[in-house]
Amino acid sequence: MSLAQWDQLVLDGTEKTPLYKQISERIEQWVQEGRLKPGTRLPSERRLAEILKVSRMTITLANEDMKAKGIVRSQQGSGTYIMRSARSERVEGSTVWQHHFTYQLGSMSDEMEEIMRYGLDPHLIHLAGVGTAPEVHPGIELSQCFSEHLRKNPILLQLPAPTQGYEPLIMDVRKWLYDREIEANPREIMIVSGAMQGLDLISRLFLGPGDYVIMEDPGFLAASDAFTATGAKILRITLDQEGIRIDSLENLLMQFPVKFIYLNPTFHNPTGITMSLKRRKRLLELAKKYKVLIVEDDPSSLLYYGKKPVPSLKSLDEDNNVIYLQSFSKYLFPSLRVAVLVAPEGIVSHLVKIKQRIDLHSHNLTQIAVHAYLSEGRLEDHIEKLRQAYRGRLDLVHDVISRNANLRCHIPEGGVFLWCKLPCSLSAERLLDLAIQKGVSFVPGNWLSGVGLYENRMRLAFTHPSVDLLKRGLEVMNEIIAEHHAGQSC
Numbered sequence: 001m002s003l004a005q006w007d008q009l010v011l012d013g014t015e016k017t018p019l020y021k022q023i024s025e026r027i028e029q030w031v032q033e034g035r036l037k038p039g040t041r042l043p044s045e046r047r048l049a050e051i052l053k054v055s056r057m058t059i060t061l062a063n064e065d066m067k068a069k070g071i072v073r074s075q076q077g078s079g080t081y082i083m084r085s086a087r088s089e090r091v092e093g094s095t096v097w098q099h100h101f102t103y104q105l106g107s108m109s110d111e112m113e114e115i116m117r118y119g120l121d122p123h124l125i126h127l128a129g130v131g132t133a134p135e136v137h138p139g140i141e142l143s144q145c146f147s148e149h150l151r152k153n154p155i156l157l158q159l160p161a162p163t164q165g166y167e168p169l170i171m172d173v174r175k176w177l178y179d180r181e182i183e184a185n186p187r188e189i190m191i192v193s194g195a196m197q198g199l200d201l202i203s204r205l206f207l208g209p210g211d212y213v214i215m216e217d218p219g220f221l222a223a224s225d226a227f228t229a230t231g232a233k234i235l236r237i238t239l240d241q242e243g244i245r246i247d248s249l250e251n252l253l254m255q256f257p258v259k260f261i262y263l264n265p266t267f268h269n270p271t272g273i274t275m276s277l278k279r280r281k282r283l284l285e286l287a288k289k290y291k292v293l294i295v296e297d298d299p300s301s302l303l304y305y306g307k308k309p310v311p312s313l314k315s316l317d318e319d320n321n322v323i324y325l326q327s328f329s330k331y332l333f334p335s336l337r338v339a340v341l342v343a344p345e346g347i348v349s350h351l352v353k354i355k356q357r358i359d360l361h362s363h364n365l366t367q368i369a370v371h372a373y374l375s376e377g378r379l380e381d382h383i384e385k386l387r388q389a390y391r392g393r394l395d396l397v398h399d400v401i402s403r404n405a406n407l408r409c410h411i412p413e414g415g416v417f418l419w420c421k422l423p424c425s426l427s428a429e430r431l432l433d434l435a436i437q438k439g440v441s442f443v444p445g446n447w448l449s450g451v452g453l454y455e456n457r458m459r460l461a462f463t464h465p466s467v468d469l470l471k472r473g474l475e476v477m478n479e480i481i482a483e484h485h486a487g488q489s490c
Helices: 003-008 019-033 045-052 056-069 086-092 109-120 139-152 154-158 167-178 195-206 221-228 246-255 277-289 345-359 364-375 378-401 428-437 467-484
Strands: 072-075 079-082 189-192 212-216 233-237 258-263 293-297 322-327 339-342 408-410 417-421 457-461
Touching (some): 019 056, 045 056, 045 428, 056 072, 139 154, 139 378, 154 364, 167 339, 167 364, 189 195, 189 345, 195 221, 195 258, 195 339, 195 345, 212 221, 221 233, 233 246, 246 277, 258 277, 277 293, 364 378, 428 457, 428 467
Parallel strands (some): 212 233, 212 258, 258 293, 293 322
Antiparallel strands (some): 189 339, 322 339, 408 417, 417 457
């Protein structure tokens, strides 16, 4: 069935039946009539939402309704397909393994996969994801430290790292944290393969079907997938200029038995907002009052371009209610999957046991590489180079964007993302389609929302391409917006 034929799926906004139900029922009718054959691939959620002129969330709900009825099935990385009948499956002799799956994929998994694909496409100017700026990339310097360290200690190649992490790196990290006003003994520190592994382990330990977790909206796409994979329910709270809304937070804490609050309070992804000190203190008071953990994700607080940001929640925490995550990927490079998790001993010991069941012991070489770099004191100097380079890039971004009266972006005081408003007449997903055709990628704002908000927002990352490509990518965006907008910014 061609994309053009999907225009024939007519919806009636005056009906009492919700739009997602109408979509589900029309597709079911087409299947019964034979217009949609078993095995037919449906358009992507993004494309179908555009064709039918409904929100992405409406299509997501329609797909979930059809899955529950056994009309469609989803295949990760491939799409959504019309189901074959049980009889035809038996005739063809193939087992529908999807019926045996218990692991739950979040509704945003497809978007996360698409963002990752953009980063692998050499023909795209990648403004969707983060990478270290090529002019300050530490790869050669780090590899030299690593090689020299192995030359002096070749036995390290024979030794697996303990599940909790390479012990010399744990001691390096302890000092690194102390310099940032976070005190932790070695038994409270764990090295994980990126912050996402930390979130996965935390989710496995604390969450199960029907449990509640609170997070910001918009927020980190992959985190929500980690939480929903356990069967947990996410309660989302919007932000204002001081961070997550504390009044909304307390209302939810009074209503639901929340397992933990997941936050990115410093240079928030994607908005760039930093939670105020006053609000941080109030947040910690609520955590103590309602006996709820806070998971603080801190990927880029050292990338500040003016004054230092306010102290981390972990450094302010006097009641041991904060689990702290910091990845080295924003400071070094994304492929180096090394992050730090800090939590009370009792939590760390359980997380270590869970991790041991997954990968037995840690990836030693990457941890040795980070230890070699840290122990020589090179990371601090490198981060200062990043700050200088990214300040210059922000100046460039501001210069290019200021030429476009129809694009408004929040220029952050730190971090690696811009959060931008588009004209009301141009959705971010439509702009993405046009931008991809001209060789530029970014992330639509509604991909980062669990409730379908921010259709006229987009997230731009400014650290990955060269300066020349960054400028070109932004100019392309300006050209597309100028050509296709017809109204004021939302």
